[in-house]
Amino acid sequence: MLIEILVLLGFGCLSGVTTVLFGFGGGFVTVPVVYAFALAEPDHALGAMHVAVATSTAVMVVNAGSATLMQLRTGRLRRDYLWPLVAFIGLGAVLGSFAATVADESVLRWLFVAYLALTIADSLARKGFVSRRDDIRPRALGGLTATAGGTGIGAVASFLGVGGSVLTVPLMRRKGLPMADAAALANPLSLPVAVIGTAVYAFAATGTASDNGHLGYIDLVAAGALLCGSLPTIAVTRRVVGRIPDRAHAIAYLALLAAALIAIVVW
Numbered sequence: 540m541l542i543e544i545l546v547l548l549g550f551g552c553l554s555g556v557t558t559v560l561f562g563f564g565g566g567f568v569t570v571p572v573v574y575a576f577a578l579a580e581p582d583h584a585l586g587a588m589h590v591a592v593a594t595s596t597a598v599m600v601v602n603a604g605s606a607t608l609m610q611l612r613t614g615r616l617r618r619d620y621l622w623p624l625v626a627f628i629g630l631g632a633v634l635g636s637f638a639a640t641v642a643d644e645s646v647l648r649w650l651f652v653a654y655l656a657l658t659i660a661d662s663l664a665r666k667g668f669v670s671r672r673d674d675i676r677p678r679a680l681g682g683l684t685a686t687a688g689g690t691g692i693g694a695v696a697s698f699l700g701v702g703g704s705v706l707t708v709p710l711m712r713r714k715g716l717p718m719a720d721a722a723a724l725a726n727p728l729s730l731p732v733a734v735i736g737t738a739v740y741a742f743a744a745t746g747t748a749s750d751n752g753h754l755g756y757i758d759l760v761a762a763g764a765l766l767c768g769s770l771p772t773i774a775v776t777r778r779v780v781g782r783i784p785d786r787a788h789a790i791a792y793l794a795l796l797a798a799a800l801i802a803i804v805v806w
Contacts, residue, residue: 543576543764544760544764546572547572547576547761547764547765547768548764548765548767548768549768550568550569550572550765550768551598551764551765551766551767551768551769551772552768552769552771552772553568553768553772554568554569554598554602554765554768554769554772555602555768555769555770555771555772555773555775555776556772556776557795558602558603558605558606558726558769558773558776559606559609559722559773559776559777560722560776560779560783560788560791561704561708561722561725561791561792561795562603562606562704562707562708562721562722562723562724562725562726562728562729563704563705563725563795568799569591569594569595569598569599569765570591570592570595570651570699570799570803571591571799571802571803572802573590573591573594573595573758573761573765574587574588574590574591574648574803576758576761577590577591577758586756588647588648588651589639589640589647589740589743589756590753590756590757590758592639592647592699592736592740592756593736593737593740593741593743593755593756593757593758594756594757594758594761594762594765596697596732596733596736596737596740596757597733597737597740597741597757597762598762598765598766598769599729599732599733599736599737600730600733600734600737601766601769601770602766602769602770602773603726603727603729603730603733604730605770605773606726606773606777607726607727607730609773609774609777610723610726610727613723615719615720615723615724616723616724616727617720617724619679619680620680620711620714620716620724621724621727621728623685623686623689624680624684624685624688624689624728625689625727625728625730625731626689626731627685627686627687627688627689627690627693628689628690628692628693628696628703628728628731628732629693629731629732629735630689630690630693631689631690631691631692631693631694631695631696631697632693632694632696632697632731632732632735632736633693633697633735633739634690634693634694634697635693635694635695635696635697635698635699635732635736636697636698636735636736636738636739636740637739638694638698639697639698639699639736639740640739640740640743640756642698647698647699648803650698650699651699651803652800652803652804654695654699654705655705655796655799655800655803656800658705658706658709658796659793659796659797659800661709662709662712662792662793663793665709665713668709668712668713668789669786669789669790669793670786670789675715676715677714677715677716678714678715679714680714684710688710691706692706692707692710692728693731693732696729696732697732697735697736697739703725703728703729703732704722704725704726704728704729705796707721707724707725707728707729708721708722708725708792711724711725712789717785718783718785718788718789718792719783719785719788722788722792737757740755740756740757741754741755741756741757742755743755743756
C-alpha cells in the first residue's frame with residue numbers, strides 16, 4: 540500500500556505540472572495510473588476504467604479550480620473565449636457522464652485510446668498547432684463552435700474523464716492563441732466537466748457515502764494521494780508559465796498525449 544501511495548504522489552506531482560502547463564487538470568496522467576491500480580483490486584477490477592475516469596474527474600475539480608484561480612492573476616483568461624462556450628460544455632458534460640456510467644468497460648477503454656490517437660494525428664497534420672506565426676491575430680469563436688462544439692467537447696470529455704483540454708487547447712490554437720493562453724483557458728473550461736462528472740460518478744455505483752474507500756466509482760484514497768502531490772506542484776509550476784517557447788510548449792503537449800496513449804494501451 541505504501542508503494543502505491545508513493546507512486547500516486549509522484550503521478551500527482553506530474554498532474555500538477557500538466558494542469559498548469561497544458562490545462563489537463565490531471566486526466567491524461569491520472570486515468571492510466573488509477574486504471575492500473577484498480578485492476579489489482581478484486582472488488583473493482585471489472586469496473587477499473589470506470590473507477591479511473593471517476594477518480595480523474597474528482598482530482599480535476601481541485602486541480603483545475605486551483606489553476607484557474609492562479610491564471611486569473613496572470614490576465615490570461617479572456618472572457619470572449621470562455622462564455623458561452625463554458626455553459627455548453629457543461630450541458631455536454633451531463634450527457635457524457637450519464638452515458639459513461641452505462642458504457643461497456645472495454646468500449647470506454649478503447650474509445651479513450653482512439654480519442655488520444657486521433658487528437659495527436661490531427662494536431663500534427665493541421666497547420667498552426669506546432670508552429671504559430673507571431674503576426675497572427677487571434678480570431679473569435681463562432682456561434683456554432685460555442686454551442687454545438689461546446690456540447691460535443693463536454694460530452695466527450697466527461698465520457699472519458701479527461702476534462703476537455705485535449706479538445707479546447709487545439710481549438711484555441713486554431714483560433715490563433717499562444718500555447719500559454721490556450722492552456723490557461725483549458726482549466727476553467729474543464730471545470731464544468733469535472734464538477735458534473737464527479738457528482739454523477741459519486742453516486743452511480745453504490746449511492747452510499749463509502750464503499751471500501753470509494754465514493755461511488757471514485758477511489759478516495761487514490762484521489763487524496765494524487766492531490767497531495769499535485770497541489771504543491773501547481774503552486775511551483777505557475778512561476779514558469781509564459782517562459783517556455785511557444786513551439787516547444789506545443790511539442791511537449793503532443794509528447795505527453797503520446798505517452799498517455801502508450802500507457803493505456805500497454806495496461
